[in-house]
Amino acid sequence: MILVGKSGADDLVIRGARVLDPTEGVDLVCDVRIVAGVITEIGTSLDPNGVRVIEADGNLLVPAFVDPHVHLRTPGREDEETIASGTAAAAAGGYCAILAMPNTEPVVDNTDVLRGLRAQAAEEAEIPVGFTAAITVGQLGQQLTEMGELAEAGAAAFTDDGRPVATAGLMRRALEYNAITDRLLTLHCEEPSLTKGGHMHMGAVSAELGLGGWPSLGESLGVARELSLAGDTGQPVHLMHLSARESVDHLRAAQAAGVAATGEASPHHLVLTDEAVRSLDTNFKMNPPLRTEDDRQALIEALLDGTIGVIATDHAPHSREEKDVPFEAAPFGVTGLETAFSSLYTYLIEPGVLPLGLVIERMTAGPARTFGLDIPRIAVGAPANLTLINLAATWRVTEERFKSLSANSWLLGERLHSKVVLTIAAGRVAYEA
Amino acid sequence: MTERSLHVVSGDLRPPSDGERRHLLSVADLDRDDIDRLLATAHSFALSQERDTKKLPTLRGRLVANVFFESSTRTSTSFELAAKRLSADTLSMKASGSSVDKGESLRDTALTLSAYEPDVIVIRHPQIGAPQLVAQATHAHVVNAGDGKHQHPTQALLDLYTISESLGRLDGVHVAIVGDVLHSRVARSLVQALRLVGAHVTLVGPPPLLPEGLGVERSFDIRDIANADIVYVLRMQRERMEEGANYVPSLREYTARWGVTLDRLSPNQRVMHPGPMNRGVEIDPRVADSPQALVVDQVKAGLVVRMAVLYDLLTTGPVLVETTAEVA
Numbered sequence: 023m024i025l026v027g028k029s030g031a032d033d034l035v036i037r038g039a040r041v042l043d044p045t046e047g048v049d050l051v052c053d054v055r056i057v058a059g060v061i062t063e064i065g066t067s068l069d070p071n072g073v074r075v076i077e078a079d080g081n082l083l084v085p086a087f088v089d090p091h092v093h094l095r096t097p098g099r100e101d102e103e104t105i106a107s108g109t110a111a112a113a114a115g116g117y118c119a120i121l122a123m124p125n126t127e128p129v130v131d132n133t134d135v136l137r138g139l140r141a142q143a144a145e146e147a148e149i150p151v152g153f154t155a156a157i158t159v160g161q162l163g164q165q166l167t168e169m170g171e172l173a174e175a176g177a178a179a180f181t182d183d184g185r186p187v188a189t190a191g192l193m194r195r196a197l198e199y200n201a202i203t204d205r206l207l208t209l210h211c212e213e214p215s216l217t218k219g220g221h222m223h224m225g226a227v228s229a230e231l232g233l234g235g236w237p238s239l240g241e242s243l244g245v246a247r248e249l250s251l252a253g254d255t256g257q258p259v260h261l262m263h264l265s266a267r268e269s270v271d272h273l274r275a276a277q278a279a280g281v282a283a284t285g286e287a288s289p290h291h292l293v294l295t296d297e298a299v300r301s302l303d304t305n306f307k308m309n310p311p312l313r314t315e316d317d318r319q320a321l322i323e324a325l326l327d328g329t330i331g332v333i334a335t336d337h338a339p340h341s342r343e344e345k346d347v348p349f350e351a352a353p354f355g356v357t358g359l360e361t362a363f364s365s366l367y368t369y370l371i372e373p374g375v376l377p378l379g380l381v382i383e384r385m386t387a388g389p390a391r392t393f394g395l396d397i398p399r400i401a402v403g404a405p406a407n408l409t410l411i412n413l414a415a416t417w418r419v420t421e422e423r424f425k426s427l428s429a430n431s432w433l434l435g436e437r438l439h440s441k442v443v444l445t446i447a448a449g450r451v452a453y454e455a
Numbered sequence: 456m457t458e459r460s461l462h463v464v465s466g467d468l469r470p471p472s473d474g475e476r477r478h479l480l481s482v483a484d485l486d487r488d489d490i491d492r493l494l495a496t497a498h499s500f501a502l503s504q505e506r507d508t509k510k511l512p513t514l515r516g517r518l519v520a521n522v523f524f525e526s527s528t529r530t531s532t533s534f535e536l537a538a539k540r541l542s543a544d545t546l547s548m549k550a551s552g553s554s555v556d557k558g559e560s561l562r563d564t565a566l567t568l569s570a571y572e573p574d575v576i577v578i579r580h581p582q583i584g585a586p587q588l589v590a591q592a593t594h595a596h597v598v599n600a601g602d603g604k605h606q607h608p609t610q611a612l613l614d615l616y617t618i619s620e621s622l623g624r625l626d627g628v629h630v631a632i633v634g635d636v637l638h639s640r641v642a643r644s645l646v647q648a649l650r651l652v653g654a655h656v657t658l659v660g661p662p663p664l665l666p667e668g669l670g671v672e673r674s675f676d677i678r679d680i681a682n683a684d685i686v687y688v689l690r691m692q693r694e695r696m697e698e699g700a701n702y703v704p705s706l707r708e709y710t711a712r713w714g715v716t717l718d719r720l721s722p723n724q725r726v727m728h729p730g731p732m733n734r735g736v737e738i739d740p741r742v743a744d745s746p747q748a749l750v751v752d753q754v755k756a757g758l759v760v761r762m763a764v765l766y767d768l769l770t771t772g773p774v775l776v777e778t779t780a781e782v783a
Contacts, residue, residue, distance in 0.1 A: 221583075226668030227668075229666035229669050230647075232603060232604030232640060301587075302583065302584035302587050346588070347582075347588070348580065348582035348583060348584040348585040348603075350582045
């Protein structure tokens, strides 16, 4: 089992929901019965038989979301996020499963740390969570971790996220060796010699502001390296948080050539551009950085044509004192679990840029399939992993609302449309508004 | 004996009187009207500085706090004197290098200063965005006296003032900015300001030090300064150069190809430099000491422009400046 956390055997009837499951090809108004945490009946006028009834009033019921890219900051920075707080935040965002990144203190690079986290998660995770492990010991780019043993102990995937695997030679070894596991290598693509001293996208805005530039090529050169190695070794790769048009072009070409490569985009890269950095608000500082409108359009095109199959938040909590400093002194990273769907709905779905069903697919089946997790489905016999969303609701993003221990959101102060009102994860009600 | 009068600058040049707390964080905060108003006010103050008694009572009882997290001689001196000439109280803080590394100390410093209820905080900081942070954290008007490679708006204003006084116009003036634009907040602010007033700008220097995207033309050939009215020489910011970054192979090669020398200038061109100068690197000493150089005029302009900025931020009514009446 890759995922650990609380599960349940709740009995419920959700009445009068607009049930939408793009994978199952379902979009109709009906009722859903859950018995002992499993969907047992989908129909109309279901008799509650004395169990709790949730009146959906036409709200949207979709398979719950899966986020393969979350920083839970545990162990080491439990002041910024804990397994309990991060998974509660995920539940509030409509997620039924998340994968945590291993760049903690200490790094998840051995089975002792991994087993400790999994034991802790079994107790306190509000939704099931999987823990990824590092590709190299300490993420230092010198020595491969014991990937075989880590996979047996439940590592969900392998990544040196936060930085690239240091050299092409070592990356090649990791790909070759990883053939003994059935876990994915999920890669942060960056060429450090091009991004050193970079604080934002290198372009007209960085030239004007005087901030050190982090060029598109800093990512796409890394993307080209990883795709070449994946093609050469015949091993699959997943490319995280893509931001540049050139990266997407490389990925599309590699996929067409038969390379087993998948890609991921984050809501902030889909909604914002480097123009936002003019405010010098440190909640617009992330790695990779916000890029141009042309890059944003490339990400949207890639989501539409399937080149990018995964929407992931790269939820990266930072304490107030870390972010409340001048732009150059601030760390990279923003939170996103609790705003992901609402932000995409407000800025992309409602204006007609992306179809609702496609976004749902890229937040549920897309990531689950990519990482070999069970696909959340609304079908009889499936475990209840469901999210109920009021599309008509509006809410203001404020610090007090967050379940996350950190509030470094790029949406602070914004009014968003649509609100998750109920999340059922692994048969258990994990969040209720 | 000179005659005193109240010189009323035209009503069009009034600062906004909506009571909103204003800052000068970036040239991007200004429009053409703001620049015209500030330069006109500076001109009035320049006339006042020709009198024996140079102090004006205008900002008596106001407090101007100068907070410098980065070494500075001319800017801090200029702001301090500007405040004193307007009769404001001044308070100066020079932060040590070590506290700069700890970002949280900036907010704490701002809060500590706030306890004295300064009307204006003038801040210089090595990190971009520090003045914005102070503006959020305090109730003072904040003036950016230089933040990293980002902005130095009062330098841009004093440069416009100097050009305007020297050539009698700003529209259509051709300015060649020579040298390390990439690391220069002076260049960034000046390019924005010059574009705002309709000047023509050419950046000249080594390719890696001339960023694209500033909306002005670039040239790698020093001969392209020939058509400029003003040759604006930037300091080679060696302290900002990361080791091994190789922006230029050597200072020797830089000087040989892009150094501003007398034989690269024609006599009618004016030369400016924000200081401090590396004589013999980006500028030949004979140029620096020639009558073509406006470097001392820039320093004088700095005083009256900063007086104008402080005055402008702290007044919302019509611009009434006590000056010596000019004899027709």
